[in-house]
Amino acid sequence: xTLDPAHxxxxxxxxxxxxxxxxxxxxxxxxxxxxxxxxxxxxAAFARAPPATQHAAVxxxxxDAGCRIVGKTRMHELAYGVTGVNRYSGTPRNxxxxxxxxxxxxxxxxxxxxxxxxxxxxxxxxxxxIRIPATCCGVYGLKPTYGRVSREGVxxxxxxxxxxxxxxxxxxxxxxxxxxIDTSFRVAALPSTPRLGMVNVVADSGVVAAVRALLSKSAxxxxxxxxxxxxxxxxxxxxxxxxxxxxxxGHLADTPAMGADVRARLLAAREVSEEAVxxxxxxxxxxxxxxxxALERVDALVLPTLPDIPPTLDATLDARAALRxxxxxxxxxxxxxxxxxxxxxxxxxxxxxLQIVGLRGADxxxxxxxxxxxxxxxxx
Numbered sequence: 001x002t003l004d005p006a007h008x009x010x011x012x013x014x015x016x017x018x019x020x021x022x023x024x025x026x027x028x029x030x031x032x033x034x035x036x037x038x039x040x041x042x043x044a045a046f047a048r049a050p051p052a053t054q055h056a057a058v059x060x061x062x063x064d065a066g067c068r069i070v071g072k073t074r075m076h077e078l079a080y081g082v083t084g085v086n087r088y089s090g091t092p093r094n095x096x097x098x099x100x101x102x103x104x105x106x107x108x109x110x111x112x113x114x115x116x117x118x119x120x121x122x123x124x125x126x127x128x129x130i131r132i133p134a135t136c137c138g139v140y141g142l143k144p145t146y147g148r149v150s151r152e153g154v155x156x157x158x159x160x161x162x163x164x165x166x167x168x169x170x171x172x173x174x175x176x177x178x179x180x181i182d183t184s185f186r187v188a189a190l191p192s193t194p195r196l197g198m199v200n201v202v203a204d205s206g207v208v209a210a211v212r213a214l215l216s217k218s219a220x221x222x223x224x225x226x227x228x229x230x231x232x233x234x235x236x237x238x239x240x241x242x243x244x245x246x247x248x249x250g251h252l253a254d255t256p257a258m259g260a261d262v263r264a265r266l267l268a269a270r271e272v273s274e275e276a277v278x279x280x281x282x283x284x285x286x287x288x289x290x291x292x293x294a295l296e297r298v299d300a301l302v303l304p305t306l307p308d309i310p311p312t313l314d315a316t317l318d319a320r321a322a323l324r325x326x327x328x329x330x331x332x333x334x335x336x337x338x339x340x341x342x343x344x345x346x347x348x349x350x351x352x353x354l355q356i357v358g359l360r361g362a363d364x365x366x367x368x369x370x371x372x373x374x375x376x377x378x379x380x
Contacts, residue, residue, distance in 0.1 A: 010093035012112035013071035014040070021066030024176070027073040027112040027121035030089075032056040032164070033153040034072065041155060042075040042089045042105075044257030045249075056153025058122060058164055058181045065180045073108030073121060077262045078249055079155075081105055082132050082325050083316045087259060091313075096138040097351050100310045103133030103325075106167070110137040113167045120177040124154060126162040127241050128329030131341040134167055135353030136310040138343045140174050141167045142367070143329075145360045146336035149182050156248035161241055161333040171370045174340075178363065188364040190372050196356075197225035197298035201328055203307040206346035211304050211354050214344060218373050225294050225301060233287040233331035236280035238323075240334070242269035243277050280334075288335040295337075295359050300369050303328055305341040305353030328355065338363045340370050 014030055015037065030040050033052035040046045055063065062069065074092045076084050084107025085091045092111035094102040102111045106123025110133035113121050123130045125143040134141025142165045149164040156162075166177035178185040196215065203211075215222055227233075246269040252258065253266045294301060307327050316322065332339045337357050344352040356373070358366030 010091065012073055012092040012108040012115055012117055014074045014089060014108060015072045017069050017071050019069040020063045021068060023066035023068060024119040025070045025117075026062055026067045027071050027109055027118040028059060028069055029106050029109050029121075029123045030072045030075050031079050031124055031155045032059055032122065034059055034069070037072070039155055040089065041079065042077045042086050043252075043255070043262075044088050045078070045252040045255040052153070054153065057150035059153065061181050061183075067180065070118060071112070073106070073112050075106060075108055076104030077259045078245070079105040079124060079126065079129060080245055080249070080262050080265055082128065082322050084133060084136070085313065085316050088257060094137055097136070097310070099312050100351060101136055101313055101316060103136030103310060105129040107133050109167050110134050110139055110141065113137070113139045113169055120166050120168040120173050122164060122166055122181070124162055124164055125333065126159060127237060127333050128326045130165050130167065131305050131329045131339060131353070131355060132325055134341040135305045135343065136351055138351055139167050139169055140171060140343065141165065141341045142174050142178065142363070143332070143339045144178070144182070144363050145338045146333070148361070148363060156245070158248070159244055161237065161244070163333070171367055171374060175364075175367050178367070186364055188368040190368050191299060191365070194220060194299035194369055194372065196220055196222045197294055197301045198222050199230070199301050199303040200224060200226045201230070201303050201307070203304040203328070204309060206309065206348060206350070207304045207306065207352040210344040210346050210352040211302070214342070214354055214373065215302065222302070223298055225298070227287070227290050227294065229283060229287040229290055230331055232283050233334045234327055236283035236287070237330040237334040239272050239276045239280040243272045246270045246272070284334050287331060291332075291335045291337055291357070299358075300366060301357040303355050305329060305355040309346065309350045309352065332357055336360055338366050340366055342370060342374060
């Protein structure tokens, strides 16, 4: 095994590796264990972490399939942020939109795919952390059904929301990646005349126009869908994430070099009450049933991935605006449904995304529908 430091703080790869065979080149988020190397979580709190003793299950599956792991990717500290800005371990450059945030928390994985440093990359998604950077960096990202892909060797170890999933420059490569990290995944046939359900949400007019343009081009029937508990599901998902992150990382809140944004979120997380967690679980059950019921009427739900254009790097101090980026993705972490983000551009050539959501366990069918929508295009 060889290890060389990545060149340049804006490089998507935190560490360069050369592990495995001569197959697909893969980047691994630094919240997944790779034997022989520390799992740094993008944080000074883990600066002296011991080397992992074994590979995360996903990493082992990729190595067994002959993939070549070329590096660990940068990330938002503790996977607890949506901008991808990390002043400790470095912020990966958004190659397609250099003035914009790369998105978090799986920032380096999305950036590495966009920059063609890898054929695909692995990230994690607890509240949008695959779909947000996929949109920001202009690539495809899949949050699988909750529990479908093993989280063994992934940090934090316990989460009722987090999913391991891939980034790629095409849906076909996304499917290849899924088949390697989940042996039960089988590529599905393209659907002939699927029906889509447009979820009633509020989003930037330019983003909405980009979404509607792609749907119009597909010529597929689109029905209006209302999910009554959608906004409550966002708040419930945030409560659960906060409570679970406090249990996992609260003891690190006094680490001197921790980023101010992450420390502030951790300290706020400790205030989430047991009553709030219990209410969030009630909302989870109700919202999951609403999504399931909607998917009895249509083959998939569609909505923008992000409600706004990703902010510029200069605007990242606005924590409230950053949190708003998760408004349309976080509810589906709560419900556990699979979701894919398809990259789009507005008329002003700014990044946007279409999110499609499918039945729990029907990840392959969701990928096939994404194929149908994008007509097999591959990003340059």
